[in-house]
Amino acid sequence: MPTAAPVLGLRERNRLRRTRRVERAALTLALELGVDNVTVDMICEASDISPRTYFNYFGTKEGALIGPEPSVPDEAFVDEFVQARGPLVEDLMLLIARGFFATEPDRDVFTMRRELYAKEPSLQAVQVARMAGKRQATAELVRRRLASQHPDMPETEARDEAQLVMSVAFGAFPVISRLWIERSGEEAEVETYIHAAIARIRRIVSP
């Protein structure tokens, strides 16, 4: 089983270089003019790429701005999650986080992105919507874990519970990622923030 080859072919290197170039152009323009006043054509002109290729790379106009779609965690991780017996929400958030921060962008892009998110909250909505697409799949994962953990739990209750677990995790995620990104200078792990967030939630919903 070949893990990601450490040395990349010319093809991959070109792709990476291009991706970065386009992302930079897109972010620069968006920061300068505002997302709504930037068109795909402008980004393409600035980064010397054809619009058709832009969409092959990023899929949507916002693609270059919000970063790559969280990768689907591979089966090993998923199975681990389903079988694990730790605190459920925590485990789930870790699973999500793992996919989310899998591809580390370069420093500039990272910084600009953070700046842009702060400046244009509408992008957060795009993010949330994209993640919402994975709600079904995620809820199903949680349901599987609940089923294997509590074989006696009624079907419908398990489904409702799974939905809620997923909702809480997805709901809190933007906050966690914001904190993590904002304080990324201090070298704390995501786990720390997840932990803290859950403790807070517990306090919040306590009577």
Added chain:
Amino acid sequence: MPTAAPVLGLRERNRLRRTRRVERAALTLALELGVDNVTVDMICEASDISPRTYFNYFGTKEGALIGPEPSVPDEAFVDEFVQARGPLVEDLMLLIARGFFATEPDRDVFTMRRELYAKEPSLQAVQVARMAGKRQATAELVRRRLASQHPDMPETEARDEAQLVMSVAFGAFPVISRLWIERSGEEAEVETYIHAAIARIRRIVSP
């Protein structure tokens, strides 16, 4: 201060009739062909309205499918929320719910909408995205309440806490609304589901 006049002028009645007619046409088509295979032009042809007017009414293609945007709660409610001292998340969810279910659509539309939501999860993403637009405003509300409730709480902590409260509420909301809509035959109040959901969340995040 005129509250909504009980008797509507011809103008309003026309608008209502039209809205309903268009919503029905849109939902019928979407249920039959799938959202992606329906165009605004088709909806307009089916409901005998001009595309331009369609957008004046609904703003987006999905507008007629997902229903009207939750109305901004009026100042009285907002103030009440800010000053209240009950369980925070619960109060917030009630505030959201109040805006959300303010405009009762007619029976057919309601039923079709429920059906469509079940059939096309992508619509849920649209919903979530639309609600995400109000994140800022909502978090600010919570922050105000926290500030008045705990004057000694540090600024930044209040902001983080507010964000998290808002996230939990927004996160759980789709679940609550789903439950409420699915079981809307049984005449239970939204409060009941909110209550139950919060109790569940408490259990979920408990160690």
Added chain:
DNA sequence: TCACATTCTTGCAGTCTCTGCACTTTTGCG
């Protein structure tokens, strides 16, 4: 009842996002 102001609907022209398809270029490899 009739003008007049207001509000609403509509057509039109145009911009922008996004897609399928066919064609060319680039890359990997023997």
Added chain:
DNA sequence: CGCAAAAGTGCAGAGACTGCAAGAATGTGA
């Protein structure tokens, strides 16, 4: 070098959405 696979590109077009200005419907006051 030569060939096959992969990737980039141009083009034509569908579809969502907007601003504008003309035309229709509606409310109002005399």
